[in-house]
Amino acid sequence: MRPDALPESASRPVVTPLSPSVVYASDTPDMLDQQYDGGLQGYTYAREGHPNADVVAKRVDRMENAPHMGVLTGSGMGAVSAVLLGLTETGDHVIGSTQLYGRSLRMMTEDLPRLGIATTLVDAGDVDAVRAALRPETRMVLVEVVSNPTLRVADLEGLATLCREAGILLVVDNTFTTPRAIRPFDWGADIVLHSLTKLLAGHSDVTLGYVAAQDEALNNRLRVFAVTAGLTPSPFDCWLAERGMLSFDLRFDRAEQTAACLADHLAGLPGVARVLYPGRADHPDQARAAHLLAGHFCNMVTFELRGGRAEANAFTRAADGLSFAPTLGDVGTTISHPASSSHRALTAEKRAELGMSEGTFRVSVGLEDPETLCAVFSQAIAAATGG
Incomplete structure (x- = not known):
């Protein structure tokens, strides 16, 4: 049996409704095909997207000046994982800052090498050191604008130029600084990510991440990996994050x-x-x-x-x-x-x-x-x- 339809109302809610439904019903197989093919906008299964995630993603998109709708994940490390695991393969090389967030460092030094992906850690404020670390198989450089915990500042401008010349991706974790201080896309970043758990949500009651790419094809790859790996954010956490972001x-x-x-x-x-x-x-x-x-x-x-x-x-x-x-x-x-x-x-x-x-x-x-x-x-x- 279908659930009863919501009562009609000439007015609308001031607060975004919470949508905890795991599944969404379509009228026909043809309609479902159209949704999956992109001809119709609609939700199918919450792991593949849900209204509360899209509301928050679009809000961060506006803040970051992102060209495509970003991907929300269940945590900041979910966003990091979508980039490091979703966009690399065995034989690739990744350069990271020496002072990344602790779990990002762990993934760089333990998990990626285990999968046959080489890594090098360098000072993100020293472009020459990053240049010296480049290899033919280097795929990306991952930095934080301001490092944890010594608050050193990456040479974002120099890194963007270097990465563009080398044809590799510049990935920027903007959690510490937030788009209130800097929009990395405006400085040449290819991918921007956040732990929304921190300043953007702001109340220590949400675990959530965000990642968006400048290139549409890369953005789609991030989304597909997040869906496949089950990096799905909770609707309730998204709802709480939206509330926190208002202030x-x-x-x-x-x-x-x-x-x-x-x-x-x-x-x-x-x-x-x-x-x-x-x-x-x-x-x-x-x-x-x-x-x-x-x-x-x-x-x-x-x-x-x-x-x-x-x-x-x-x-x-x-x-x-x-x-x-x-x-x-x-x-x-x-x-x-x-x-x-x-x-x-x-x-x-x-x-x-x-x-x-x-x-x-x-x-x-x-x-x-x-x-x-x-x-x-x-x-x-x-x-x-x-x-």
Whole structure:
């Protein structure tokens, strides 16, 4: 039996309806053929697409200036997987930044080689190093605009030129920076991806990813792989993400302003060895950040506490009201410790090469009152370092 039709209404809902249906019924086999062939717009099976996913994808498309409707996935790593596994094959070579998100690094260093896909990690701010890593079989370069967790800024302009000349794909993870700060397609990126879980959704209650390609054929390949691999996003997560995105600009701007205040405050505390924030004059990539990010230096701050693991433990215990959690982009400020979370798989020596120590913390600044937030950090750092 068919379900009862929805009651007719001369008005329409203000909020996008949630559509949890797994399957959608067509009237005839001919109609179903037309839907699959593209002659009719319609949904068939939720793994292949559903209304809530399309609503969110189109919203991110507008933000990113994407030429084709992007693909929503069940997580940010789903988007990374769609690119690295859906667009490469045995014998290919992929170049990645040395400071990608931890699970992206794991896929680059463990999973791709297992499948016969070679990888090389280089400094994304050094175009000559990337050029030196190129091989005839190189398929793509994967970078984040601002790295995790040392907030180094990729030479996106130089990389786009290099990739275009070499005939390879430039893939940009725009999760940290978001389209509020930069639209990588406008700078020559071929593929842009996001963990919508973070700043765009913004409330730590959604797990979702997004990926879109400049080229329509590549975009279709990404979509087909995502459907085949079952990278399907939940309608409920999409519905929540749309709600969160309605306030994104306001949240981003407020958190960014507070992050700049916090970075300056931390730099003046005796228990802090150094502070990394792209908007500060002492950041090694400040000029590049100003050029690429149009004055938006984002909400992430990294600092190094004086001392080691004992001081790090003392700091998190004393940071009342702050969540010590391996995430970012929430309305509340969260603190992350790379040595015990995102980069725990690396040796201490390797972390040191990348600029991380046991005292390194990454802060995702939220919407708290700036003075209150600075006071919390002052007290926690003093408690940890004896200041």
